[in-house]
Amino acid sequence: MRLYLVAACAILAVISAANAADECSGCSKEPQFPEAQSLLESHGYSRSEYSVLMSWSERTHDGSDRFVTGFHVKGPDGATFDLYSDGDDRVFSKEDVKALGIREKKWDLPPVEKFGEAPPAVARLLPEKPVPTGVSKSIEPRGGAVLPEIDWARVSREDAESESLGKPTRIGVLLDLAAPAVVLGDNVSTGEWSPVDGGGSLWSIEILSPDALGMRVHFSEIELPLGARVVVYNGYDANEAYGPYFGPPPGETDLWSATVFTELVVVECFVPASADRNAVRLTIDRATHNYVPFGKLAMAKGAGACELDVSCYSSWASTSAGVGGIGSVGQSGSLWCTGSLLADTDSSTTIPYFLTANHCVGSQSSASSIEVYWLYQTSSCNGSAPNPSSVPRTTGGAQLLATTNVNSGTDFVLLRLNNNASSGASYLGWASAEAGIGTPTVCIHHPSGDYKRISFGDITNVAESLLDSHPRSRFHQSTWRVNLGVTEPGSSGSPLFIESTQQVIGQLWGGPSYCGVPASGRLDYYGRFDVSFPLIEQYLDPDTTISGGIEVTRPEAGISWAKGRERKIKWTSTGNIGAKVRIDLYQGGAFVMNLKGQTNNDGRWKWAIPLSLSPAANYFVRVSSVADDTIFDNSDNFEIRN
Known part of the structure; x- marks a missing residue:
C-alpha cells in the first residue's frame, strides 16, 4: 500500500495545495537530485530507520513545466512509501502531489511487454530543405563575426578528464561571439536590412569558426512576427540549409540551430511585407565548433577493429x-x-x-x-x-x-x-x-x-x-x-x-x-x-480506457487578442482523455476553422492569430479529445481585434 504524509504531520514542512497548484511555484525548471538521506533526515526520517531505495525527477502535469523529485522510501517496518520534494527543502503533501498532476507509482506492476513496430519501409527519407531567401534573391550577407581561437591544449586535457570520469563524449566546444549579434527591429548591431524583390526585407550575417567540421548557432532570444522566419545554411553550399525557425522550442526561451557541417554558417531572417519588422527580436551570442569527425571521436580514435x-x-x-x-x-x-x-x-x-x-x-x-x-x-x-x-x-x-x-x-x-x-x-x-x-x-x-x-x-x-x-x-x-x-x-x-x-x-x-x-x-x-x-x-503503457473531462482556462472571458499576434490557448484535463486533443475556433456558436487537428494533451498550444479573421467579441475556442470527441470544453467568449 502506498503511504503519503499529510500536512498535519508535524515532522514535515509542506507547502499548501493552493501554492502547489499555482504553477508549482517552488518547483525547479530542471531535474534536481539532492542528497536524499540528508533531505529526509531534515524532516524527521532518521538514517538508522529509513532508507531511500531510489530517487528520481519527473515533470509535473499542472501546466507549469516544472520538475519534482521523488523518493521511494523503506521504513523501519519494511513497508515502502513515496515522498515528493521541490528538489530543495520542501516536501509535498498528498493533496499537493495530486494538484501537480503526479501519478501514484505502481511498484508492484505485473510484467508488461511490447513488441517493436517496423516502419513501412526502411529508407533514408530526408525532410524538405528550406531555400534561403538570400540565395534565391541573390542577396549577400552584410555583416558577420569570426569566433575566437581555441586553446587546444586545454581541450585535450578536458577530454582526457571527461573520459576518465565516464562523462558523455564531447565532439565540439562552445565559443562566444566577441559581441552578440543583436536585431531589435531596425536597430542591428551587425549587418543590415536589405529589400527583397517581391516584397519584404532580409537581414543576414556570416559566422566563421576556422577549421570547424560543424557548427550550431545559439539564439539566446528569438521572437518573430507572424510570417517571419530564420534559416541557417552552409556558407559554401547553400543546399545544406536548416529551419525555418519561428521561435524557441515549447517551454524554452532560447534555441540551438541544427548542426551545419561547415566552418562558415550564414544566418538569415526574412520578414514579409505584411509583418512588422520592428517586432523582430534576435540575439546570437555563441556557437559550437565541432572538431571531431564522426567515427573519430577523441580518445577512441575511431570505432575499434573488433566492432x-x-x-x-x-x-x-x-x-x-x-x-x-x-x-x-x-x-x-x-x-x-x-x-x-x-x-x-x-x-x-x-x-x-x-x-x-x-x-x-x-x-x-x-x-x-x-x-x-x-x-x-x-x-x-x-x-x-x-x-x-x-x-x-x-x-x-x-x-x-x-x-x-x-x-x-x-x-x-x-x-x-x-x-x-x-x-x-x-x-x-x-x-x-x-x-x-x-x-x-x-x-x-x-x-x-x-x-x-x-x-x-x-x-x-x-x-x-x-x-x-x-x-x-x-x-x-x-x-x-x-x-x-x-x-x-x-x-x-x-x-x-x-x-x-x-x-x-x-x-x-x-x-x-x-x-x-x-x-x-x-x-x-x-x-x-x-x-x-x-x-x-x-x-x-497508458490506460486506453478513455474517460474524464477538459476545462479550457485561456482565453478567459472578455479578453481581447489582436490579429497577427501569437497567444497561448490553455486547458486542463482530468482522467484519461487520451494523448492528443483537437482545437477549433467558433463564433457565436458557428464553426469557423480548425486551429490544430491534433496536438499533445500537455495543457497549452501557441496560436498565431490569422489576419483574415473578422473583428468580433463573440469568438470561443473548443478543445476536444481526439480519442473521444464527446469529451470537450468551450472557452468563454473573447474578442479578436485589428
Whole structure:
C-alpha cells in the first residue's frame, strides 16, 4: 500500500495545495537530485530507520513545466512509501502531489511487454530543405563575426578528464561571439536590412569558426512576427540549409540551430511585407565548433577493429532502425551519445518517446538542444559509411519527462521528441520483467560516434570494481562474447536487447570494455528498464480506457487578442482523455476553422492569430479529445481585434 504524509504531520514542512497548484511555484525548471538521506533526515526520517531505495525527477502535469523529485522510501517496518520534494527543502503533501498532476507509482506492476513496430519501409527519407531567401534573391550577407581561437591544449586535457570520469563524449566546444549579434527591429548591431524583390526585407550575417567540421548557432532570444522566419545554411553550399525557425522550442526561451557541417554558417531572417519588422527580436551570442569527425571521436580514435557492422545482421535490420545517434549541447560543448525510439502500448498513436542515459541528457536545457541522427549506418555489410549530413535527422529538441541519475537510480532519461522521428525509423519493443542471469543480450550503438554497430553478450554478475556502485538491483552487467563486439565512448545511452525477442531491457551507462581489453574487462553496465518502468509506465503503457473531462482556462472571458499576434490557448484535463486533443475556433456558436487537428494533451498550444479573421467579441475556442470527441470544453467568449 502506498503511504503519503499529510500536512498535519508535524515532522514535515509542506507547502499548501493552493501554492502547489499555482504553477508549482517552488518547483525547479530542471531535474534536481539532492542528497536524499540528508533531505529526509531534515524532516524527521532518521538514517538508522529509513532508507531511500531510489530517487528520481519527473515533470509535473499542472501546466507549469516544472520538475519534482521523488523518493521511494523503506521504513523501519519494511513497508515502502513515496515522498515528493521541490528538489530543495520542501516536501509535498498528498493533496499537493495530486494538484501537480503526479501519478501514484505502481511498484508492484505485473510484467508488461511490447513488441517493436517496423516502419513501412526502411529508407533514408530526408525532410524538405528550406531555400534561403538570400540565395534565391541573390542577396549577400552584410555583416558577420569570426569566433575566437581555441586553446587546444586545454581541450585535450578536458577530454582526457571527461573520459576518465565516464562523462558523455564531447565532439565540439562552445565559443562566444566577441559581441552578440543583436536585431531589435531596425536597430542591428551587425549587418543590415536589405529589400527583397517581391516584397519584404532580409537581414543576414556570416559566422566563421576556422577549421570547424560543424557548427550550431545559439539564439539566446528569438521572437518573430507572424510570417517571419530564420534559416541557417552552409556558407559554401547553400543546399545544406536548416529551419525555418519561428521561435524557441515549447517551454524554452532560447534555441540551438541544427548542426551545419561547415566552418562558415550564414544566418538569415526574412520578414514579409505584411509583418512588422520592428517586432523582430534576435540575439546570437555563441556557437559550437565541432572538431571531431564522426567515427573519430577523441580518445577512441575511431570505432575499434573488433566492432561488428549492424548491416551484416539482416535479422536486426528493422530493430536497428529504431536506434539513433544523439547530438546535444551541454555545459562543456557539443556531446555525442546513442538512444532508442520506444513504442507505447496504444496502437492508435506514434508518440516519439526516446530513451537514453541521464549522463547524456540530464537537463531540460540539454534536451531542448538535441538532434537525433537516424539510419547513420552502412547500406550493405561492411560497406562505406554515409555522410552524416545525408541521413535523416530529427531536430527541434525534446521534452524531458522523467529521469534518474547513476547514484540514485538507473541513469535513464525518457524524452518526448518535439518533432516526429524519421519515417524510416522503427518504434522498439521493450519488456518490464526482470531479465535473469545468463540471458543472451545484444547492444546496437554508435561507438566513437561512428556508423551503427552491434555487439553480442550475456547478462552476468561477475565481481568487478564497478559492481558495487552499479548493483544488480539497478543495473544489468552484460559480458561480451569473444570477437562479438564491445562498446566505446559515444555508445552511452544505447539500448540493451534480449537477443531472442529484440526487446529493450536497459540503456548503457558504461564500463571497462573496449577492443583489446583483457577478458575480465569485457563487460558493461546498463540501467535496468524493469526498475525504471514504474516511473515511465504512464507514458509507455497508458490506460486506453478513455474517460474524464477538459476545462479550457485561456482565453478567459472578455479578453481581447489582436490579429497577427501569437497567444497561448490553455486547458486542463482530468482522467484519461487520451494523448492528443483537437482545437477549433467558433463564433457565436458557428464553426469557423480548425486551429490544430491534433496536438499533445500537455495543457497549452501557441496560436498565431490569422489576419483574415473578422473583428468580433463573440469568438470561443473548443478543445476536444481526439480519442473521444464527446469529451470537450468551450472557452468563454473573447474578442479578436485589428
